[in-house]
Amino acid sequence: MATYRDFIDGLKPYGDKRIVATFGLGMASGFPLTFVISLLGIWLSREGVSKSDVGLFALITTFYTWKFLWSPAIDRLPLGPITKVFGQRRGWLFAIQAMMAGSLIAMATLEPATELYSVAVLAAFIAFLSASQDIVIDAYRIEIIEDEDQGYSAASYVFGYRTANFIAGAGVVAFAYFYGWSAAILLLPLLLVPGVLAALWVGEPERKQDGDFIKAEREAHKSLPVVLERLREAVYLPFKEFTRREHWLLILLFIFFFKAGDAVTAIMTGPLIVELGYSDLDIATANKTVGFITLMVGVALGAVLYKRIGIYQALLLTGILMMLTNLGFAWLATSATEGWRLGLTVGLENFATGLGTTVVIAYFAGLCNVNFTATQYALLSSLGNQARTVLGAPSGYVAEAVGWFEFFLYATALALPGLVLLMVLWKKSVGGGTLATGLATGKGKADI
Template identity: 80%
Template sequence: MSKAQDLWAALKPYRDRRIVATFGLGMSSGFPLTFVISLLGIWLSRENVSKADVGLFALITTFYTWKFLWSPAIDRLPLGPITRLFGQRRGWLFTIQAVMAVCIFAVAGLEPSTQLYSVAVLCAAIAFLSASQDIVIDAYRIEIIDDREEQGYSAAAYVFGYRTANYIAGVGVLLIANYYGWALAISLLPLLLLPGFLAALFIGEPKARDESDFLAEERQSNSKMPRVLERLREAVWLPFKEFSRRDYWLLVLLFILLFKAGDAVTAIMTGPLIVEMGFSDLDIATANKTVGFITLMVGVGLGAVLYKRIGIYPALLFTGILMMLTNLGFAWLSMGATEGWRLAVTIGFENFATGLGTTVVIAYYAGLCNANFTATQFALMSSLGNQARTILGAPSGYVAEAVGWVEFFLYATAVALPGLILLFILWKKDVGTGNLATGDGKADI
């Protein structure tokens, strides 16, 4: 088989209808975060809301960090007739999307300058619903894929859709707002819920997974417990108990926390660096919206191929080293002239590595999930993975001011090393995702 045929065979899974559906789910999942993090600040600023008040709106993003707290309810709690009609996953998805659409329509009709409190409440509700939708979609897209090796393609399609919606929402809302006003621009955002809705409607509810030995044993040992308490225990406690029975589970969680630490530290300070160097808005737009977007998408697509061809730990190692090296790229940028091509190269390299890494990491999380507790365990891992951005990213500005740009990005490179060391340890101990998902609960670290 030629290399071209080999590559074509590697890309064939993208034609699977379940993988295509995952793209639509990613679109529905991606646009609310763009609204909450980016568009909301621009809209409020245009409406003469003070910088101090705009800054406070950042607090609503904490819903994304702590979504694992209510994920057990979404994982196990039925919604009565809605669940009977659509199933557990789709019932929650359709309900959340309907309520989110109402909240977006409502906030679009408000005037931030005179109704700021109402805007804040509705935006907090949108962020909460967005994080809740992520819980459902993560579980749904994992459960509709039977072959664990195809999880890489599912992750890639999800990120494709997610980033596409980011781009459409970011550019589309600004263009429509410029010509027709913010009310119309924001009120059109719920249209991006349709791809996910239609995908889930078309694919149907995931097949019920077989009861694991762990869950069967727990139900047997607690058979005399009242039904309400038993369901509550299964929803809240058992996902964490099951994970804690696995070999080296604490080491795995520590790895998840630290793996993207260097990338998280750098991401906070790339904006200030670019502005301080004097790059124009056109340079930034070209680097981010064209070169950066294209290289990100290429990285996302190749990440699935990498995951399937070389295995999870080699893929994690390759992407981890690549993401670490992108920090040195920003050090190189800071030492040279303010030239657009240098910015494009740096952003392009960084986005390519991010695309590869995001796909592989999402597939890794999926492989760690027990089929009986998908939503809760994936929410726990994704929330933990985002903690590094908050914990290590917060003081990054002080570090940059104290040591300078080159030294800061060398520091960010060093921050990535502990995660790679933990990766080597897990690899050496052969802590595979398949073993973890069916662990017998012997030794931890």
């Protein structure tokens, strides 16, 4: 039985400087998405831009879904003097952050009412840079942390990410209220500073030696020109290596379906709460206070869970909790409109989401070959987001057709395919958090 000392020992890795650094990296990664999907819409609406035009700006979020398409370049293409001085990961990170800071400063000088096209182009570029920064940061934080501490790295990253979400979402809006949006947007580049300092503090991760897979591929294609061989290694081999693994298609299906119910629920909780008649104060208290605290607790405990009970058990437990907490919204839809009910439902749902987010991020890290970290992680995370797009898009029509109670039963049922696939993977010992189990070869990550 776990003791209090076991619990305290489980929290000690959070003091490791590399784990602390991932908090700063999470902050740099978190705020651009908040700007793209939230702040931008508020700013444009305040400036008199029509709802139809504001809605079109949602198209720029496709960069996050398809970021794996250009991840091979970031993974292996050098940037000349920049990567010679700082290394492959930090060179790309600093270059992207410099362009993002410049783009945000330029955005602050624009007037949406008269320069909407320029705002749209610049916003799309910021979204592209944000998705690209995520590619670099995901690879960087995986490579600086040992396998057994990936859960803590994931939790610290999410802490930083959510903290930046909160600062950008609440702090910047409040600052804009007093000093205007131009001044508020000029503050956003400051949130890149923790990521810069973290990368300077920890240094460039050690590049792993090319494994047996790459060596064999080079030998088999040594007649190719060097340029073509390097291009093949960057673009084709990450996908070929992954598809050589046993039951790789099952892994991808599991990733798609695992958080499907949670994703669909998240899209429609806002309309439900508004329709039930909860006040803005009730919503603010539930989401920004109770929800934020329980989310952070879940994130922290997710790392301990991952290390203490193993990846299969952690995924199963968090998957069941995420599924069951969706039922809370079905209960909310049929109960009296009372603040404590909303706080309880949102709190439990956010706690389960926090647990699941940490465990899933750590699971993705364990599936990546260290020779192709950026590309493979971008592919896995993009696939995990596809359920939100594919299954979430028609969720409003489903809710209108069947009603709120039945809709959240449907959202709960969407979690079942992911759990079934998890049990199949568990039984076959596939993708259990390290590449060795994913390939069933007995080799470590650096040997593949």
